[in-house]
Amino acid sequence: MMQNQSIDFEIDLKIENATLAKESEQQTIAIRNGKIIQIAPVISPPAAQTLDAAGSIVVPGLVDPHLHLDKAFLLEKSPAQAGTFQEALEETLRLKKEFTIEDIQARSRRVIENAIGFGITAIRSHVEVDPILQLTSIKALLPLKQEYAQRLTLQLAIFAQEGITNQPGTEQLLHQALTLGGDVIGSAPYTDPDPERNINIVFDLAQSFDCDVDFHLDFLDDDEPLLFPIVARETIKRGWQNRVCLGHMTRLAGLSPAKLKEAAALLREAGISILALPASDLYMMARQDTHNVRRGVAPIQTLFDLNVNTAIATNNIQNLFTPFGDGDPLKICTLLAQTLQLGTQERHALCLEMATTQAAKAIGLRDHRIEPGSAADLVILGADSISQVVGAAPGDRITIKSGNIISQTLVSRTPKDQLVQIV
Numbered sequence: 001m002m003q004n005q006s007i008d009f010e011i012d013l014k015i016e017n018a019t020l021a022k023e024s025e026q027q028t029i030a031i032r033n034g035k036i037i038q039i040a041p042v043i044s045p046p047a048a049q050t051l052d053a054a055g056s057i058v059v060p061g062l063v064d065p066h067l068h069l070d071k072a073f074l075l076e077k078s079p080a081q082a083g084t085f086q087e088a089l090e091e092t093l094r095l096k097k098e099f100t101i102e103d104i105q106a107r108s109r110r111v112i113e114n115a116i117g118f119g120i121t122a123i124r125s126h127v128e129v130d131p132i133l134q135l136t137s138i139k140a141l142l143p144l145k146q147e148y149a150q151r152l153t154l155q156l157a158i159f160a161q162e163g164i165t166n167q168p169g170t171e172q173l174l175h176q177a178l179t180l181g182g183d184v185i186g187s188a189p190y191t192d193p194d195p196e197r198n199i200n201i202v203f204d205l206a207q208s209f210d211c212d213v214d215f216h217l218d219f220l221d222d223d224e225p226l227l228f229p230i231v232a233r234e235t236i237k238r239g240w241q242n243r244v245c246l247g248h249m250t251r252l253a254g255l256s257p258a259k260l261k262e263a264a265a266l267l268r269e270a271g272i273s274i275l276a277l278p279a280s281d282l283y284m285m286a287r288q289d290t291h292n293v294r295r296g297v298a299p300i301q302t303l304f305d306l307n308v309n310t311a312i313a314t315n316n317i318q319n320l321f322t323p324f325g326d327g328d329p330l331k332i333c334t335l336l337a338q339t340l341q342l343g344t345q346e347r348h349a350l351c352l353e354m355a356t357t358q359a360a361k362a363i364g365l366r367d368h369r370i371e372p373g374s375a376a377d378l379v380i381l382g383a384d385s386i387s388q389v390v391g392a393a394p395g396d397r398i399t400i401k402s403g404n405i406i407s408q409t410l411v412s413r414t415p416k417d418q419l420v421q422i423v
């Protein structure tokens with residue numbers, strides 16, 4: 001890398017020899033004032049910094065559109081005894097009573113530092129608000145949003161996990177959390193005895209604060225009626241198109257092709273994005289199946305073919321809902337490709353789009369692409385092709401946020417003759 005800060009360059013950073021998803025020839029990406037200004041095979045004017053990608057794949061920064069910072073790494077405090085959904089709900093509720101600002105911040109920092117290293121440039125984290133935790137979680141995460149602002153776009157989605165109509169005081173707490181600085185409002189209507197009222201309260205708050213909406217929805221594999229038509233109807237009625245995102249949606253996997261097509265038409269009309277959370281859903285769904293166990297992951301490749309915006313997310317990191325994972329969206333890409341049987345180059349490219357551009361769109365970040373005019377949020381991956389990236393998440397990564405190189409991870413192996421001798 002060359003560096004020369006003494007001259008006033010027209011280009012802040014040039015990334016040369018970048019392999020891009022849609023270009024056969026290697027390209028140079030020129031960046032100024034945090035934005036991509038030009039993409040061409042050769043860009044002649046010198047830059048303040050030049051980075052040689054040496055043929056590596058360069059993609060828009062990874063985006064995790066659905067994550068629970070405040071529930072990360074809870075498995076360390078409470079290992080699973082039964083490993084059931086009921087245990088996860090009950091034990092997490094118990095653990096929540098012990099959360100402190102310092103504890104939430106310490107666990108969240110671990111996740112965020114790893115995320116930046118993975119090449120994540122934006123996260124939407126759900127932030128639990130209920131009469132038990134009250135505003136502890138939002139008070140813990142707002143300072144982190146500021147602290148990491150130069151390195152990560154962190155959206156805070158105020159989240160009523162335990163229901164609203166059954167938890168007196170919750171609606172007021174949600175209001176207070178949004179007043180403090182929450183960016184998005186959401187809930188898990190399946191935990192509420194009156195899911196329709198729950199959904200309406202969330203939309204009322206969204207309208208009061210002019211914020212986007214994010215539900216955990218149609219998740220359990222029981223015979224209760226699907227709730228997404230209610231959300232779609234409210235979205236259209238209130239003019240909230242392209243501002244609503246639904247996570248899990250595993251029950252869409254149980255619809256016939258004709259019913260799924262109808263569902264897609266409604267979701268498309270409402271401009272609703274659908275997020276699959278395969279690490280959690282594979283672990284939690286279809287527990288009552290005694291044999292030939294269903295996969296229970298939303299059919300997001302089919303929804304994408306039906307013009308619905310779809311994406312993937314990590315959801316949880318090593319807690320009772322998801323005892324696995326490190327927060328790397330590329331590992332979720334691999335898992336998704338395996339689970340939904342996505343084997344072609346075209347489908348691999350879709351997997352990566354669902355962890356970058358489409359994930360960004362789902363949380364309201366437009367134009368998260370490698371194009372002139374877009375923010376220079378990028379990741380250089382130690383791989384030559386998209387299929388390699390989806391095949392096995394590469395360890396080597398360089399993260400660029402707003403045109404600044406903020407993290408470099410290089411995996412190295414020590415030759416045998418240089419191994420540390422253990423005596």
Ligand SMILES: [Zn+2]
Pocket residue numbers: 066067068126216247315
């Ligand atoms: Zn979640």
